[in-house]
Amino acid sequence: MEYTVDACERCDELVESRSRIVNGVGTGSLGIVFVGEAPGADEDAQGEPFVGRSGEVLTEKLAELGVSRDEVRITNSVRCRPSDNRDPRVGELENCRPYLVAEIDTLDPDVVCTLGRVPTTNLLDGVGAMREVVGDELRVEIGAKERLVVPCYHPAAMLYDRSKEETIDETLARVVGIARSD
Numbered sequence: 001m002e003y004t005v006d007a008c009e010r011c012d013e014l015v016e017s018r019s020r021i022v023n024g025v026g027t028g029s030l031g032i033v034f035v036g037e038a039p040g041a042d043e044d045a046q047g048e049p050f051v052g053r054s055g056e057v058l059t060e061k062l063a064e065l066g067v068s069r070d071e072v073r074i075t076n077s078v079r080c081r082p083s084d085n086r087d088p089r090v091g092e093l094e095n096c097r098p099y100l101v102a103e104i105d106t107l108d109p110d111v112v113c114t115l116g117r118v119p120t121t122n123l124l125d126g127v128g129a130m131r132e133v134v135g136d137e138l139r140v141e142i143g144a145k146e147r148l149v150v151p152c153y154h155p156a157a158m159l160y161d162r163s164k165e166e167t168i169d170e171t172l173a174r175v176v177g178i179a180r181s182d
């Protein structure tokens with residue numbers, strides 16, 4: 001299945017609220033796929049995931065680890081901006097999931113890092129609170145294969161709660177370490 005989506009009308013509300021479909025970016029050559037929630041206003045305007053404030057955090061944190069955006073894959077659980085920054089609905093996550101699964105299948109990364117609660121619960125059935133799984137190395141069936149998934153707090157979380165920064169740093173360092181050791 002093609003994972004770069006040029007046209008999709010599966011979600012009535014998202015077709016109305018988006019100005020474009022925001023596909024993933026980066027080669028993923030290092031072996032990491034980061035999965036966020038959904039495009040925000042900046043991403044919708046620019047057509048690229050994680051380019052707003054939380055994107056700046058992610059890009060900076062990766063740079064501190066010597067990693068460029070282009071070496072990793074950065075994508076989202078849904079590719080169209082929900083209105084008023086609401087969370088994507090369960091049906092929308094389901095509609096978009098085949099694209100995400102095809103992206104992960106094709107890039108075949110060493111590790112998938114979920115950024116925040118929405119992608120974590122989307123890919124891991126039955127997860128409760130983020131704090132219970134953050135930084136864990138979990139084996140999860142995604143599409144055709146069992147994958148290593150490491151949940152991380154969403155980069156925006158540390159903008160509201162500085163105490164999360166250390167955990168984000170540790171989790172990203174762990175994810176990069178896994179990819180580099182493979």
Ligand code: URA
Pocket residue numbers: 036037038039040043048049050051052054055076
């Ligand atoms: N937050 C997300 O989860 N994804 C983006 O692309 C931007 C912000």
